Amino acid sequence: MTEPDLKLGELNATPKWFRRVTIGLLVSLFLTVFFGAITTTIGAGMAFPDWPTSDGENMILYNWFSVFGEDKFWEHGHRLAATTTGILSIALVIGAWVTDRRRWIFGIAVAILLGVSFQGILGGFRVLENNVNWAIVHGSFAPLVASLIMIIVFVTGRRYRQTAVEQASNAKIGKNKLFAYLTAGSLYIQYILGCFLRHKGTAVHEHLGFAAISTVLVLITLFVAIRSNCRIIKGSGFHLFGVLLIQLLFGLGAWITRFSLPSVIDYVPVVESPEQVFMRTAHMIMGMLLFMSAVLHVVKVKRIDWLQKHIDATTPAGS
Ligand code: HEM
Ligand code: HEM
Incomplete structure (x- = not known):
């Protein structure tokens, strides 16, 4: 891979198909997280005793719809979505190698494949x-992988290339x-503590x-973002x-539907009630989105900071 001289903010556009791979990967990741989150919420982590087979069958050939709506449906759906995420991660590495001239993008793609x-x-x-x-370790590692995927979606986007320079x-x-x-x-520490609470009640x-x-x-x-005088950081x-x-x-919803809050609301939690499944799952997924947003904020601030220090310089692509 060669690194041509490109002026800041004038990085060549990422080919459409590679961009689509990054977005496809993000969508697949969310499906994986969604199925994983439901699996935990309904206590279906051990729906299958085996892996990588499902009830002794090849995972891909397993008749998924024969268990529609059951515990196995969610756990197996999680496996299928994770497999898709894995395949797309391989496509991402190949795509980064053949298309993007920024070497660090290839580095992130490899890190994503290893992480997934x-x-x-x-x-x-x-x-x-x-x-x-192991479920706690598995749950705690997920937002790191998710954030890397979010980063690659962001840095291959048009906004990253064009808008930042004027702002910086x-x-x-x-x-x-x-x-x-x-x-x-x-937020990462908070996420891990949430995993303990969710899986062990501690x-x-x-x-x-x-x-x-x-x-x-x-x-x-x-507060500091509002004072940054930069629309991107503020936003x-x-x-x-x-x-x-x-x-x-x-x-709060997860708390009330799992533990109740007698001093505030007259509600008796019911295990696996629709509201409990919704609140617990939504709180987990939103926790991931919040952490991803915080990581993206770091990337944006660092990008603006870097641009500011290198403005008017001609540098290797996307350093
Ligand atoms: C891209 C790969 C994967 C990602 C991003 C991922 C992510 C997740 C997430 C976010 C959860 C929910 C954790 C929680 O709610 O606290 C979960 C649960 C789970 N995942 Fe995965 N996962 C992946 C691959 C796999 C694979 C290949 C398996 C193999 C069986 C697996 C098995 C499980 C199980 C059994 C649970 C439920 C754990 C429990 O509640 O006991 N995951 N996963
Ligand atoms: C910064 C704010 C918060 C963040 C980022 C956060 C994040 C999380 C995450 C990510 C999980 C699940 C972790 C996993 O297993 O994957 C969790 C679980 C939980 N959190 Fe939070 N949380 C926050 C605030 C709160 C607050 C204010 C409450 C209560 C009022 C709360 C109550 C709970 C409960 C009850 C669970 C367990 C849910 C379950 O059993 O499924 N959280 N939190």
Whole structure:
């Protein structure tokens, strides 16, 4: 791969088909996460005792619709979606190699393939070992893989190439970088604590405490983003804040439908009631989206910061 001289912000467009692979990968990832989340919510993690076979059958040939609506349907759907994600990750690496001239994009593609493969092996371990601790490790690793996929979708997009340059010259980065990192770090810890709460019912106080810390950090991130004088950073800060608000509501919903909240609402939780399945699943998925948004915020701030330092310079593509 050669790296031609390209002026900042004038990176050649990513070929349409490669862009479609990145978006297809993101969609497939969400399907995988959705099926995985339902699997956990309804306690179907051990619907099959084996892996990579499903009830002794080749996973691809297994008659998925014969178990429609049952526990096996969700767990097997998760496996099929994960397999699609794996295949698309291979296509991504090949695509990055033959099309994109930014070497680091190829690096991210390889990291995604390794991450998705590792994630799959962790899922397999959870089943073969019949051990919920592996489910926690599997659950905690997922947002890292998801964020890498989000990053590649972002950096191969038109916006990344074009908009940032005009925005960068007047931006005031200040503490934006620091708080972007702190928020992403705090949300990741919060995510792991959520995994403990979800799978083992432990770390309740820690999860609530970190929700407060994460909320304060997101608010500070929003505050410094508003003062950044940069539309991209500001927009990203508001986006993060909006997702946090929804997440807090779903957190409350997950709490009420799982543990009840007698002092506030007269409601008796019912295991696997539609509202409980919805709230618990939505809170998990929104937690992932929130973490992904925080990582994207880091990338955006870093991009603007980098552009500012290199403005008017001719550099290798997409450094
Ligand atoms: C792209 C690959 C994969 C991703 C991104 C992924 C992601 C996830 C996520 C987000 C959850 C929900 C965790 C939670 O709600 O706390 C989950 C659950 C689960 N995943 Fe995966 N997964 C992948 C591959 C696999 C594979 C190949 C298997 C093999 C069997 C697997 C088995 C499971 C099981 C059994 C659960 C339920 C765990 C439990 O609640 O006990 N996963 N996965
Ligand atoms: C910054 C805010 C929050 C974030 C990012 C967050 C994130 C998460 C995540 C990602 C999970 C599931 C992890 C997994 O297994 O994959 C979880 C579980 C949980 N969280 Fe939160 N959470 C937040 C705030 C809250 C709040 C304020 C409450 C309660 C009022 C709450 C209550 C719960 C409950 C009850 C569970 C377990 C749900 C279940 O059993 O399925 N969370 N949280």
